[in-house]
Amino acid sequence: MGYVDSAVLNMVERLCRRLQLLTGRTNVWLAVQLTNLSVVVYFVWAVSVYMASGDLALRIFLTLFLGGVVFVLSRTIFRESVEASENDAYRRVAKGFLNPRRVRDSQLRVAFLSLSVILGPLLVTAYITFHAAIALLTCSLILLTTVLLYVLACDPLPPCPGKVREWVRGLARLNPVRTT
16 A cells, blocks of 8 residues: 555645646645635534534534634644745755655555545445435545645645746736726
8 A cells, every 4th residue: 555655645746746836836735725625614514413403402512512623723723824834844845855744644644545445435325325414524524634634745846936827917918907
């Protein structure tokens, strides 16, 4: 499985670097966006369960639990800015160091990749057959976590402006907007 993990990681790193060349945004920025997406998916699911439930005890439990999750997120994930994380990654790459997550998180990446490959189709089938929304939520969160683990293990390129921005600026210079 180490070879598969290494191959997938190299492919994801190539994709992240292409995205950076196009947009000017690093894999760190992409990882933050994926984290935000997974938090939104989780909270939308939890609120839908909350609204569907008529049980007062379940509503109180979900309110306390979601409040706890927001508190923990504010102390961990949302504590450091994207720019600070990108600057740390740039400094590490400039010194010639590889991302420590490449080695440190390899077993976790393999576990989530295995979950995605094995459980993904089963959970989608369970959703289609039994209309179990929890199966779809579980599958989406496993996939998001798998992608996030691979994106976090990538090394960014040095800072660069995105080609898309340059194209848009070039088009704006060719076709100035007139306001009268």
